[in-house]
Amino acid sequence: MRILLIIFLCLLPVYSFAEIKTITKTSKVVVPENQSVEQVKQYTSEKLFREAAEEAGVAVSSSTVLVDGKVSKDEIKMQTSAIAKKDVKILNQEIDKGLTYITVQVTATVDSSELDAFLRQLMQNEALKQELEKERKEKLELEKRLKSASKEEYDSTLSAQAENIAKIRAARQKQLETEISNAKQQLMEAQRRQKAEELQAAKELEQIQKEYMARDAALQERIAAEKDAQAKAEMEHQALLAELSQNAFVNDKAMDISSNDTVEMAAIDAARVRVNFAALVKEFNTAINANSKQMEIYHKSQLLVLEKQKFTEKMPKKGEWDNTTTYNAKIAAYNKRRQAFEDKKQTDIAILKAEYENKTEKNIKESKQTLLNALSPLYERLKKYNTGDYISSDTSKAVIDFGERDLDRLELPVIIKYQFKTYDFIYTFTSLQEFRAMYETRASFRAVPVYALEPNGVKGAKQYLKGFRVVHLGNNQEKFFAVDAKYEIFPEIKQYEDMQEELKPKQKEEDKKENDYVLSNNKEKVYKAPTSDTVKIMDNTYKTSYWLYGFAGAGGFDLNIMNIEFGVQTHWRFNRWFGIYTNGSLLLGISGLNTLNNLKDNYDDYYIHSSGSNSSTLDTGLALGLGLDFYLTNRVLLFGEANAAYYIEDDSKKSSFAGVIRGGLAFQSEDMRGIGMRFNIFIEGIISDTVSGSTPYFGAALYF
Missing domain, CATH: 2.40.160 (Porin)
Structure with missing residues (x-):
């Protein structure tokens, strides 16, 4: 009966039919900031696969007679997870409100014939254990009987036992042959599955590479679009600067005044120049700041696109027939692809940052140079007003007198009284004859006050006495005598020269000219014309x-x-x-x-x-x-x-x-x-x- 039971178990597949059951599970999950897409995909797929495999195993067991119904549903669920085939895909990856979502799909496929064979093998092993236990008990019983049996009974028992052992050996040999045949079939099936898995892995890798190339192409297209928009904004910015420069040039031409105008007229014009100077600087700074902010927005957008790139290829699993060397080679190839992805990502980010810094520095420099070109006419005019020669419309005249002449040195002291102040100068002649002629007609000498302009408040200008033009009306010979005047330069001149200095290549500061040094007066810069009784010390x-x-x-x-x-x-x-x-x-x-x-x-x-x-x-x-x-x-x-x-x-x-x-x-x-x-x-x-x-x-x- 035991032999018939074993044969019956071996013939069970004849009474069942093969069925393939496929269950698909899908889930949309959030990727936390401290985890990668690959990690979330891994544990989500394992959970879905377990559910799908259990569901597939129950479905097969409900429609197929499995091992004569001697296996429980719980054992079917457990064993189905061990033999089911799994297919994992990421259907979608999206970013919504700063969070990354992925949709994972898992497909579990169960073949009822494979499940039958797997469970049958388990049952055969269990039956064999029970048979061996029964034989052990019979052997013990037989040994007890032989100890108390007669010779005839002993011989009869041994003969029956030998016959029984021969039958058992024949049954075991047949069972062994059956198990070897089943093992060969399982080996062939495992090799088939191994090749199928390798082919599937190659297809998945090829698909991942195609998807990566497609994403990279889309990424480059987005970055190119951002750069086009940035270039367009830069062209509009340069056009605005050119328009401001042209307006400044036109306004400068319209404001030009004659050099023969009085110092009062020059002061009015200087005030207008200062107002236009400040307005032009303000407009340029507004345009430059707006352009810088727009460039920063474009840069951050491009940088965000690069930084959010993720390596989506999953870690390869060890196949059924992968040894340590083969599996390590797969892991090394995977790590190499992942490292290459990260290296390219960091390189692209570094290149983008360097391009932004260089472009920002270049744009600021070009914008400042354009501003300098626009301010140049106003700067030159203020310099002319600051140090030029202008006469006043004031009707008060300068009274000229003379001191004791020095015939040896050909010098004549000139004393000029103007606006309740006295100024002393020395008039030097080229020859004694000229000295005599001009001295005897000294009533023809005239002294004309000469003025220039300095700043008056934030926007205005006021006059200061620069010196006197002493003219002899008889021969129109003229000499200029400078007074010891201290005056302030227009702050716009200093502002313009500071911008010029910023745009120059870094080099050692050149020594300033002796007649153009600066006097510090309550933190305000003033120009001081050098005289014989002054000395320059540290500006x-x-x-x-x-x-x-x-x-x-x-x-x-x-x-x-x-x-x-x-x-x-x-x-x-x-x-x-x-x-x-x-x-x-x-x-x-x-x-x-x-x-x-x-x-x-x-x-x-x-x-x-x-x-x-x-x-x-x-x-x-x-x-x-x-x-x-x-x-x-x-x-x-x-x-x-x-x-x-x-x-x-x-x-x-x-x-x-x-x-x-x-x-x-x-x-x-x-x-x-x-x-x-x-x-x-x-x-x-x-x-x-x-x-x-x-x-x-x-x-x-x-x-x-």
């Missing part, structure tokens, strides 16, 4: 020599001693930090102010006194000294001074020499030319032949 000008006249007073806190000094000082400033000066003064010393009767003169007199009974004394003297100035700023400085003094007491009976030392803080006008003022606060002490180490005195001085 500043300083008066290097000037005289001061004034008085000083010093004394103790008890007011018992007071000194009054009338002095003259000559100062020389060498550079930004240091200067020296000489001091000459007349001294008046008063002592005993706070007492009516001093019986004993035992205090430290300001100037040394002898003992006496007078209630007060008045001493006189002279002092000569040398001082040092240390400039903290142009207005605040420290100073130190040492003087040698000679004084006579009021009774004229005694005279003495002494040293007077001072040091303190000074405040003075920034420009000491003309009416300059200086105020000193100091401490002083004296050293003499009679008193040494006197108590310090405190004082103050005012000089003009």
